[in-house]
Amino acid sequence: MIKYKSISKLLIITILIVTGFLFASNSKILKAEPVYFSVTISDDATPAVVARILEAKEKPISEISFEKGTYHFYPDKGYEKFCYISNHGDLMVKTPFPIFDFKNLTINGNGSTFIFHGVIIPFLIDNSSNITVKNVSIDWNEAFHSEGLIVANNEKNKTFDMQISDEYPYDIRNGEIFFIKEYYEHSLGQSILYDPERKAIAFETEKYTNISTKSKTSITNNIDKIKYKYGVDTKDLAIRNVGWENRAKVEQLKPGLVRVYGHKKELPPVGMILTMKGSQGYNRVSPAFRITQTSGFNALNVNVHHAGGMGIIAENSSDLILDNFNVTPSKGRMVSTTADATHFVGCRGKVVLKNCTFQNQLDDASNVHGTYQIVVDIIDEYSIGVRMGHHQQQGFVVGQPNDNLGFVRLSDSFDPYDKATIKNIQYLNGRYQIITFNEKVPSNLKTGDLVENLDAYPEFTVDNCNISNNRARGLLISTPKKTVIKNNYFSTEMEAILIPVESSSWYESGSVKDLVIENNTFQDCQHSGFNRGVIRFDTDDDNQNIAFKNIEITNNKFNQFDNLVLQIINTDGLLFKGNTITNSGSFSMLYPENPAIKIEHSKNIKFQKNKYKGKANIILEADENLQSLKFR
Incomplete structure (x- = not known):
């Protein structure tokens, strides 16, 4: 006679064995596999690539690789999705690479050239982790300019x-x-x-x-x-x-x-x-890479010869490394990308640009910042309504639960006067959101104040890069985290490095607190005609509040046709040491009356062991608070 207890044990054992077998079978079926495309699809690679990527949930992919060749991608059969894209137009876009919810994926061009046609985003990457794109050149058949x-x-x-x-x-x-x-x-x-x-x-x-x-x-x-x-x-x-x-x-x-x-x-x-390139607001429709909500992105040996917007725009992502990521024009064109080479909004972790070339783009080489949102409603003790200040910030994700938001009143200080953590955000439309906090909002909060995400700033490194021949600036830096700019070459038509607080037009938040600029060469920057420094600190708000702290500018070479090299404003703690300033004679001087250095509303500024061989009649010009300061 078999006891029920024995039957139960037998049944349990049988279930475990069967379940284990099924689990093992499923594991085998769902194992990620490499995918290989040959040049047979090169006439229009979009349909084949999209079809295989959309099968990835049932047939996971570890690597997508291409036989070396030239591949054309048309938008007609691309995957379509509406996107709010920071600092671009907001529109229905098509892509051959809809990389959504992927983990540990490599896309290897093996030296191929991808040629795109029309309004299309080559790589649309969202909510993914550990994504690598390497060994590929990106171009457009017809330029957007x-x-x-x-x-x-x-x-x-x-x-x-x-x-x-x-x-x-x-x-x-x-x-x-x-x-x-x-x-x-x-x-x-x-x-x-x-x-x-x-x-x-x-x-x-x-x-x-x-x-x-x-x-x-x-x-x-x-x-x-x-x-x-x-x-x-x-x-x-x-x-x-x-x-x-x-x-x-x-x-x-x-x-x-x-x-x-x-x-x-x-x-x-x-x-x-x-x-x-057409009217502002309508002429940024096809960045080469758009990355959102992604942790871990690597671009290795990637050339972007053109794009109808930025080379890469990354939002709310972390740990992005671009190594030998080059933005340069092709086909005898004067222009590479029609906007920034790279741009990082609300990112965190580390952002690293190394061994890169950024040339002939129609905006900055890189811009790193957060966003300010305007407080328009104080709804109750825990909730506020905020509005995106710039139309190209629409739909931007302000933060995630438990992120620290700082409350800012720039007339009083560039630093937050209080902070609270996010409980949830209700996105009513692209421009207006309701934020609910875990804590009560500050009792002194006013409409018109700003909020910024204090957790959404990265450490930033730019090492061994060539930034030249482009419109606008080299680097715009607005992050309070550790930033190192070293061993680079700059030759830009505006500032080589701009450290701003942009609070009135673009609403780009972030105030530099820990910046090292060392061993760089600055060659004939600001040659387009603006009366500004090669390295310039700037704030939109006309006040004397401290915005920037702990700056070191050391062992750099400034070989300039004009006088003004450095403009310092609203800064507490800056060391300018071991730098050499010479006059290149490359162009006629535009502002011979300028000094080499201007300082306003600042303190704790030091000059040590610098060499000046330029042509300025006055090397250092400072406001009344620093009259005893000497250039050394």
Whole structure:
């Protein structure tokens, strides 16, 4: 006779054996495998790549590799998703690489070139971890910008003539020129001059560009009576053109040769190349990499030759390392990416750029910052309503549960006056969110104050990089975490390094507290015409509050055509040591009256063992609080 207890034990053992067998079987089935694509898909690789990636939940992937070759990717059969993209347009985008919820994935091009067509994001990476992209070059078949050679100008009639190659098809509608691409077009819009001999931004381009494309509308009726209940961003695409009309008129003299009327600045010199990328707010639609909510991203031996936006835009991600990640133009173009080479918003952990080249992009080499949100409602003791200040921050994820948010009133201090941890965030729309805290909000909180995520800043390192020939700055740094900028070469048309607090337009938060700039070479920066330092500290708010602390600038070489090298403001603790300043003679001086160094609203500034061989009549100019300070 078999007892029930024995039957129960037998049943349990049987269940365990069967369960173990099934688990082992499932483990075997779900084991990640490498995927290999050959050049047979190169005519349009999008469908095959998308199809296999979308099968990954049932058939996990450890590596996607490509036979070395040239692959074309079209948007028509790409995976579609609506994206709010920080510092870009918000739009429905298509991608051949929808990397969502992946872990431990490598994408290896094996030296291949990926050529993209139209409005498409090559790599869309979200909510993933330990992702590596390596050994690949990224380019576009048709550029998102256009170029024209200045062949004549007429001072009397205030016109200039521009030769446009067949690479940049166009049409002219009611006197306005539009450049036609695959799946895309742009107006003249934002523009800047390049010097084709130097393949760099033209000297003193600010005298000539931007080309004047807008003027006040000549006829309006009652638009001043339109009132808004809530705050309005005048740069928002819905209203930015109110009160403005097209000023620049274009006529075709013969195919490929056009004449431009209505420019207000000086006429661009003959022989220069005018690069044009369309109207601001509409011309950032296709970054090469968009990374969100991802922990661990590595790019190794990656070349980005072009993109209709940034080379990489990373948001709310951590531990990103770019090694030999190069942004350089191809096909004889003056321009690589039409915006920043790299950009990091609300990231944490470590961000490392090493052995990289960032050249000819139409904005900064890198920008690292958080975001300010404006307090517009104090709902109760635990909840507030916040508004995104800039239209290109819409949809940005402010933080996650238990992150520390700081409350900031910049008129009093650049540092938070209090903080609280997030309980949850209700995203009502792209611009307005309700944040509920675990603790009571400060009793002295006011509408108009700002909040910033104190946990969403990374340590930042830039090592052995070449940053040159681009529009705008080299590095914008707004993180209080340890930052080291070393062994780099800078030659930029604006500041090589800008340390800002941008609180009134872009609402980019972060105040530098621990920065080392060492062993770098600065060659002829600020050559576009701005009267600013090569390294500049700056705040939007005109007050004397301390914003920056613990800065070391050591053992650098400044070889400049002009005088002003360093502008210090609102700083407590800066050491300038072992630096050499010389005059290059590369260009004529624009501001010979400037000193080499300007200091305002600062304290604990030290100069030690520096060498000055420049041409400034006064090396150091400081406000009344530092009259005893000497350059040494």
